Amino acid sequence: MAAPSAPVPSRRSSSKVLRDSDLAGVGPPVSAGARPLRRARARTGAARPARGSGGSGAGLAWRRFFRHIVASALYFENWQLAIDSQIPRRADLESTPVQHFWSLSVEEQFYLVWPLLLIAAFAVAARAGVGGRRTAFALLALVSAASFAHSVLLTGVDANLAYFGTFARTWEFGVGGLLALVPLPRHPRSDPVLAAAGFVGIALIAVPIASFRSPELFPGLVVLLPVAGTALVIAGGMPTARWAPTRLAALGPVQWLGDVSYSLYLWHWPVFMFVPYVTGMPSPPWAMVLLVLLSLAVAGLSKRCIEDPFRAGRGAVAARPRLALGGVATAVAIVVGAGVAAPAIAAERITACEAPGR
Template sequence: MSSRSLAERSPRVRDERAALGTRADIQALRAVAVSLVLIYHLWPNRLTGGFTGVDVFFVISGFLITSHLIGRPPRSGRDLAGFWSRRIRRLLPASLLVLAVTLVASRLVAPETQWAATAKQAGAAALYVVNWLLASDAVDYLAAENSPTPVQHFWSLSVEEQFYIGWPLLILVLVALASRVRRSPTLVVAVGLGAVVAASFAYSVHETVTEPARAYFVTPTRVWELGVGGLLAVLIGKNGFGRGRSVEAVAWPPAARAVLAWTGLAAIVWTAFTYTGATPFPGWHAAVPVLGAAAVIAANAPEAPGSPAGLMAMRPVQWLGDVSYSVYLWHWPLIVLVPYATGSPLGLLDKLTILVASLVLAAWTKRYVEDRFRSPEWGRPLRKSYVLGIAGMAVVVAMAAAQLVEVDRGEDAARRALAAAIADDDPCFGASALAPGVSCPRTTEGPVVPAPAQALKDKSDAYEEVSGGKDCWASAPRFPVTVCEFGDPDAETSVALTGNSHAGQWLPALQEIARARGWRITTYLASQCAAAETEQQFDTADKSGRCSGWVKRVTRRIVTGGYDLVVYTNRISVPSVGNDIAGSQDDYRRGYEKVLSSVRASGVPITVIRDTPAPGTIIPDCLAENASDLTRCSAPRDRWEPAEPVVDAVHDLDDRGIVLADLNDRICRSERCDGAVGGVVVYFDGSHLTATYARTLAPVLERPLMKALARG
């Protein structure tokens, strides 16, 4: 059957689209974009690059918005206010509804550990700045490990809203400039937009290389994608500025336009199947789906033999394009919250149910929310849209703030409970429950201390948010040498603690010992970068090189620092260059040996702490979800306990001045590890000890420290 005959099966759809000024090919492109995102989120291993659907949406938005703006270019503040009023009515009612419903649903079914993060992101999403919050979290190693919230997909909507604020201002300036210099507005606007696109693209490529986690979310790395759509609207439009804008297609023969449309679709689908989470993105890789989407729009697929126009005009495709915005809004909260409601990971039936529910909710939202508020009466008088938009945003922000107040009150109660538990001096508290010869019951149900929501924040004083301003971490991308001191500044015994975040987790235990013995502790800590002379594979070569530089500089500082003892431990967070984690063990063993040998050459004794078990799942979340059966937050010890090449390094060096401390028998039982031991939450995330549990390990850690000091 030809494309033309396929198209003719739905003539009423085409007639309706023409009457509404809506292009069937763009609606179809929306359908493709939301399908990619939906399938990717439900079946990420089947469509590894489905996240590129968002980039397709960006191009569409840039094209349509610019088409409106150049058809009626803004020339005054009132013109801008009218444009933004239409955007408010188009986007805010549905998005604010979903945010409000999600906040309520999250409070009802999600564990208490998720309430604060969801509330913060929902408030930021209501103000359309959540992409910047997520960018900040993305470059925070520990925050990046947090469970996803049901509103984080609003990052792309935030990018678009910020674009909608700045883009009209840019076009207003360019149109005014064209009038002043008496040049064609098409030329001036095209040059101006082209310059912005080029600058944003260059920045995107640079930022993706230097800080890819942040680059994914921030607006400057994404503006060029919307700008490509905007530039296309200028280049292929008909008529003049201010005389209406009839945007059609490239002036090619129908057969060539059909080929162009198929090529664009193929490019989009190719990225969906070949890109993965390891693809540097956005950067230049985003150009493939972006240009693919631009090609489809530029082609405006004609009804000709071999054209995709017939498929695009089919009713189901057009309907999905119509509801794509609401589908995007609803699908992610369902994906995140359904497992909490059912108490189990998503199965096939759950995913199919979410798929259907997303479509049903989207249809309802489109009809009763989107379409209703788009009607002209909601924009008259002009201030009406703004009053309603601000009121809606205020309601969501207030709901988020109320949730944060509840979390704060819960944390106050949790702190009092923790203080009482510590004061109780229970012989089975924390790590003491696993001491040899004692008989303490296994912690199988709550309550536990710190309470799970508080446990997320129960970190050492090395963290800025705990110490109230002192950030003790050398972080990517620069990895500067960062030094912090704790304990008695005039102490006779000086101890250096060095390594990555799994060294930092021992600071609370060291502080307990230091208080009792009058020591001074100096920290040399890095985020992710292990203190090993090993080429470590970060997401950019520059970070790898700077990590190596940090190791060498810190080793020199420790060797010349006059310390009485060095406490050394690391987690293998990234593989060695060219390997996976399993294949990196020998590289790390040799790297550990080099650092330990350098320190020992100065005569300083070393206590090497074997790395601690790592669950890999957020333990406070698990405990909050399973308060009546905490055994669901446990696993065989050999599954959590990592391979530890530093043990082999210590044995190979065979130096009496290096004492190996293996405290894992006080974290796990002989065969099994639990998320809570002795009534205490063991981890504040998926691998790091809570400060409370670390303190209960102080008596056990003290013995190998004193042994090493005696040998020094």
């Protein structure tokens, strides 16, 4: 399952809004750009084929897949999963190829509301004759504090709703927005402090990854560690101190992984869940290693053949139409294959295993 969204996106969104406001002079800007206990079963190692008899099982799986594909395309996958968690017959939250898009849905919902709040804050500030940046900071701090309190309280009541709920996750993006509103010192004397902040941030991100073993407590207070760690890494920037983490971040493999990270996010879950659906059993460790390597390969090809040409403009796509078309065709084939062939194969295996005499 995809990791909780980091505060990086909201920092970029907030920075753009503030930049537009500064360019306009005064007034509001005019342009702006979770693991609960029951969901532990939906992890890659526990992905299960659809139960039922033959084609009917595959048909039910496909209908469930289609429902989540639509939810992901319209950016409400998080709420679809939250609703499923409240329905007893769907409470197991079995995996779908697009289940990981829940975090992207939360992010886009934040993008829809946060710029409007910033515009309103700048409008109020302009009328009141107070600083727009201070008003925006106060507004975002208030919203983030309310969201954090809501997340902690809701986690104790229903970890599923807290994990997928938009408002329970808003504060994580809010931290990034607050970071964009705070001027950070950038001079040689601050390099040791910034370097230390970077290392502390990396540690705060790594510790919960290695030690977290209580999914029923997530998100809640536990999310403070990775969110604070991400904020520290961003605040630390790229200091020039000799012992700073800058050299680590500048390594070729690290740069490449960061470059393909979004493509890897898009592709890793369909790749991971394909084998369990085909075989009807959890992937062994050696298979997971191969799937990780396959995910990295697919992510690299996807970025080179699909993402980069489209980002560069029509000219780049037109210059390499066969390569772009081949990349798109490969991507579609993998998704369709995982969504259609795998459930049918798994259903046949279950039917054979449950047949009399077996």
